Amino acid sequence: xxxxxxxxxxxxxxxxxxxxxxxxxxxxxxxxxxxxxxxxxxxxxxxxxxxxxxxxxxxxxxxxxxxxxxxxxxxxxxxxxxxxxxxxxxxxxxxxxxxxxxxxxxxxxxxxxxxxxxxxxxxxxxxxxxxxxxxxxxxxxxxxxxxxxxxxxxxxxxxxxxxxxxxxxxxxxxxxxxxxxxxxxxxxxxxxxxxxxxxxxxxxxxxxxxxxxxxxxxxxxxxxxxxxxxxxxxxxxxxxxxxxxxxxxxxxxxxxxxxxxxxxxxxxxxxxxxxxxxxxxxxxxxxxxxxxxxxxxxxxxxxxxxxxxxxxxxxxxxxxxxxxxxxxxxxxxxxxxxxxxxxxxxxxxxxxxxxxxxxxxxxxxxxxxxxxxxxxxxxxxxxxxxxxxxxxxxxxxxxxxxxxxxxxxxxxxxxxxxxxxxxxxxxxxxxxxxxxxxxxxxxxxxxxxxxxxxxxxxxxxxxxxxxxxxxxxxxxxxxxxxxxxxxxxxxxxxxxxxxxxxxxxxxxxxxxxxxxxxxxxxxxxxxxxxxxxxxxxxxxxxxxxxxxxxxxxxxxxxxxxxxxxxxxxxxxxxxxxxxxxxxxxxxxxxxxxxxxxxxxxxxxxxxxxxxxxxxxxxxxxxxxxxxxxxxxxxxxxxxxxxxxxxxxxxxxxxxxxxxxxxxxxxxxxxxxxxxxxxxxxxxxxxxxxxxxxxxxxxxxxxxxxxx
Numbered sequence: 001x002x003x004x005x006x007x008x009x010x011x012x013x014x015x016x017x018x019x020x021x022x023x024x025x026x027x028x029x030x031x032x033x034x035x036x037x038x039x040x041x042x043x044x045x046x047x048x049x050x051x052x053x054x055x056x057x058x059x060x061x062x063x064x065x066x067x068x069x070x071x072x073x074x075x076x077x078x079x080x081x082x083x084x085x086x087x088x089x090x091x092x093x094x095x096x097x098x099x100x101x102x103x104x105x106x107x108x109x110x111x112x113x114x115x116x117x118x119x120x121x122x123x124x125x126x127x128x129x130x131x132x133x134x135x136x137x138x139x140x141x142x143x144x145x146x147x148x149x150x151x152x153x154x155x156x157x158x159x160x161x162x163x164x165x166x167x168x169x170x171x172x173x174x175x176x177x178x179x180x181x182x183x184x185x186x187x188x189x190x191x192x193x194x195x196x197x198x199x200x201x202x203x204x205x206x207x208x209x210x211x212x213x214x215x216x217x218x219x220x221x222x223x224x225x226x227x228x229x230x231x232x233x234x235x236x237x238x239x240x241x242x243x244x245x246x247x248x249x250x251x252x253x254x255x256x257x258x259x260x261x262x263x264x265x266x267x268x269x270x271x272x273x274x275x276x277x278x279x280x281x282x283x284x285x286x287x288x289x290x291x292x293x294x295x296x297x298x299x300x301x302x303x304x305x306x307x308x309x310x311x312x313x314x315x316x317x318x319x320x321x322x323x324x325x326x327x328x329x330x331x332x333x334x335x336x337x338x339x340x341x342x343x344x345x346x347x348x349x350x351x352x353x354x355x356x357x358x359x360x361x362x363x364x365x366x367x368x369x370x371x372x373x374x375x376x377x378x379x380x381x382x383x384x385x386x387x388x389x390x391x392x393x394x395x396x397x398x399x400x401x402x403x404x405x406x407x408x409x410x411x412x413x414x415x416x417x418x419x420x421x422x423x424x425x426x427x428x429x430x431x432x433x434x435x436x437x438x439x440x441x442x443x444x445x446x447x448x449x450x451x452x453x454x455x456x457x458x459x460x461x462x463x464x465x466x467x468x469x470x471x472x473x474x475x476x477x478x479x480x481x482x483x484x485x486x487x488x489x490x491x492x493x494x495x496x497x498x499x500x501x502x503x504x505x506x507x508x509x510x511x512x513x514x515x516x517x518x519x520x521x522x523x524x525x526x527x528x529x530x531x532x533x534x535x536x537x538x539x540x541x542x543x544x545x546x547x548x549x550x551x552x553x554x555x556x557x558x559x560x561x562x563x564x565x566x567x568x569x570x571x572x573x574x575x576x577x578x579x580x581x582x583x584x585x586x587x588x589x590x591x592x593x594x595x596x597x598x599x600x601x602x603x604x605x606x607x608x609x610x611x612x613x614x615x616x617x618x619x620x621x622x623x624x625x626x627x628x629x630x631x632x633x634x635x636x637x638x639x640x641x642x643x644x645x646x647x648x649x650x651x652x653x654x655x656x657x658x659x660x661x662x663x664x665x666x667x668x669x670x671x672x673x674x675x676x677x678x679x680x681x682x683x684x685x686x687x688x689x690x691x692x693x694x695x696x697x698x699x700x701x702x703x704x705x706x707x
Contacts (some may be wrong), residue, residue: 205247606640638665
């Protein structure tokens with residue numbers, strides 16, 4: 001493959017090699033999000049193993065006593081305390097043996113009820129009595145005393161900093177949050193951000209490092225390069241002023257011996273039309289390696305050029321090793337929403353398995369110039385289905401097959417990377433993956449990557465954003481909703497089920513609350529403070545089914561100035577019974593041998609109980625959350641829509657044990673040891689993108705206590 005700015009680049013220097021210990025001081029704990037600096041999801045604990053996992057029982061359950069969108073928290077465990085986050089984004093410390101609540105921090109104590117997503121917290125200690133938990137909620141990052149849960153007054157302003165701080169550009173009227181913990185390196189907390197991806201203005205996704213003691217910014221890396229910076233020439237001249245996102249929303253991994261921090265970046269916004277961002281757009285959709293002390297770019301690899309599909313990199317690369325000609329090589333493995341794995345040299349970024357640039361279709365949208373090619377790894381590293389046409393239609397029953405084939409006749413079909421257009425086109429995998437934020441596990445005993453993927457199709461289409469010059473207030477509200485809000489909430493009506501659904505919003509929220517949300521945003525919802533008063537009135541009229549007789553002139557509409565076209569939404573595509581339209585399996589758990597470049601095993605992950613009752617074997621389902629692999633020979637994972645917690649044999653993929661949770665385990669589990677007893681814990685928050693019933697619990701399992 002040609003070595004160019006497009007795919008990977010060596011830095012002029014790798015900087016000074018930094019020596020530091022992994023803060024995971026004992027394999028008996030789980031001190032970092034995803035287990036360790038390398039994000040390996042691996043534990044050396046083996047008390048629970050292949051021979052006895054069938055005896056696992058519930059050791060304790062902690063219930064938050066509240067429900068929200070879901071719980072995606074990967075608990076961390078330090079010195080006997082389990083640190084978790086709740087559906088309403090409270091932070092809590094639990095006793096690791098009993099689940100007893102030790103303290104609870106409510107970031108909304110001054111007002112509000114909270115909401116959104118959170119995948120966990122970060123921990124730091126100076127080893128001399130100052131221990132801190134860093135917790136994000138809304139627009140703020142809090143530094144909490146690990147012993148008491150109280151904010152530390154010397155950090156930022158009263159124990160918190162605003163996620164809008166330190167961007168080098170004005171983002172005051174934009175929504176900036178952080179759903180995934182940053183990573184602590186020495187006295188730095190390295191942070192990503194959650195920003196919008198739709199047509200509305202949103203902030204850039206620059207990576208920043210803050211002082212863990214004071215909250216002051218120490219360095220910044222511009223993911224959308226400024227003039228004179230590397231990668232600036234891969235955009236339009238003014239893109240850095242008007243384009244947002246390209247953010248690190250899924251967290252970081254770190255090579256502790258070399259002092260290199262790694263991340264996968266998101267797509268630039270608007271991620272369905274890029275006429276205002278011509279070119280490949282570095283460092284969007286990139287695996288990037290930065291000097292952890294300075295933020296200097298060391299190398300990058302771009303997995304998607306000029307993204308038009310919302311194929312942002314959903315997880316940081318997992319650090320691992322492979323052997324080649326008897327020599328060990330340190331690698332990073334980047335999972336993607338396409339279900340691809342890219343295997344790169346950890347120091348240089350050079351691909352260790354061939355990557356080819358494959359021709360893809362051109363865009364038909366006005367002002368758009370899609371990339372003519374996209375990178376693709378060898379077949380063994382392509383784990384998800386990437387084509388939906390008549391050859392891949394569900395064979396669940398003749399009626400389902402016929403119905404889906406009829407729909408297909410009106411759609412554009414083909415391989416992954418069909419650009420969005422006015423005519424509906426099929427996307428497989430859908431924007432949710434493929435791989436997702438749960439990431440991959442690495443088994444160092446066999447140099448095997450274990451990762452779950454989803455195989456569910458959706459369809460998308462585009463419409464013009466310009467409304468009529470005169471129309472009813474209600475119709476204008478529908479037009480604004482369709483152009484901006486349907487990107488997440490679905491098309492046509494606020495009653496259209498989507499993620500999150502707005503069904504019954506007029507009964508659940510007052511006009512004042514909805515108006516406040518439009519101005520401030522919350523969780524993954526960005527601020528729409530740029531809306532004119534007319535746009536705000538129109539959206540309210542649509543949501544409350546009013547304003548049908550009031551005729552208005554559609555002048556000075558902020559949303560219509562951004563792009564000439566907008567998306568109609570991500571349409572969940574199902575057969576008449578409500579099952580996915582493509583062939584099974586609809587979700588899989590995969591083990592890939594890095595030494596040989598082969599798939600060791602692949603098994604369906606999860607099932608639909610309705611089909612199970614009709615005699616179908618495991619079908620696999622859409623899945624959210626990641627695996628944990630242990631020296632005891634096990635892979636623990638929830639993730640699937642059957643709402644079960646599973647244990648598989650890591651060498652064969654055989655299902656050895658499962659437990660029916662009371663809500664889906666859409667999170668990554670953790671495992672730890674206390675007083676000689678091994679525990680495995682997972683959040684059961686349900687809800688979320690799978691749309692199953694919501695929960696509020698953390699389930700902790702162990703072998704029977706023999707005294």
